[in-house]
Amino acid sequence: MMNEQILPRKLNHLVGKTVKQVTYVDSNDAKELGWYSVPPVIEFTDGTLLVLQSDDEGNNGGAGLVMLPDGKTEYLLYTLRP
Numbered sequence: 001m002m003n004e005q006i007l008p009r010k011l012n013h014l015v016g017k018t019v020k021q022v023t024y025v026d027s028n029d030a031k032e033l034g035w036y037s038v039p040p041v042i043e044f045t046d047g048t049l050l051v052l053q054s055d056d057e058g059n060n061g062g063a064g065l066v067m068l069p070d071g072k073t074e075y076l077l078y079t080l081r082p
Contacts, residue, residue: 017044025051025061027082037061037079052077 020043030038039061042050054062064077 014044014048014050017046017048019043020045022077024080027080030061030082033058035060036081038082039079040064040077052079 022040022042024038025035025041027038030036037054037060039052040063041052044050052062052064054060061079063079065074066077067074
C-alpha cells in the first residue's frame with residue numbers, strides 16, 4: 001500500500017491549477033524514450049505538465065480515464081501509435 005503521508009503532498013501540487021491545453025507527446029520524443037505509444041499531456045497555465053505513463057518506471061506512455069463530476073460521464077484519453 002502506498003504511504004498516505006507522501007501521496008497527498010504530491011497530488012496537492014496539482015490542486016487549483018488551471019489547464020491550458022491537452023495535447024500529445026511529440027512522436028519524436030516518444031521514440032527517443034523508447035515508447036511505442038504516444039500519451040496525452042495535460043499542460044497547466046503555470047507550465048506544469050502531466051504526462052500519462054504506463055507505469056511508475058516510465059516504460060511507455062499510458063492512457064488516462066477522465067471522470068466528470070456528474071458521476072455519469074467518463075471518457076478515455078487514449079494513447080496514439082507513432
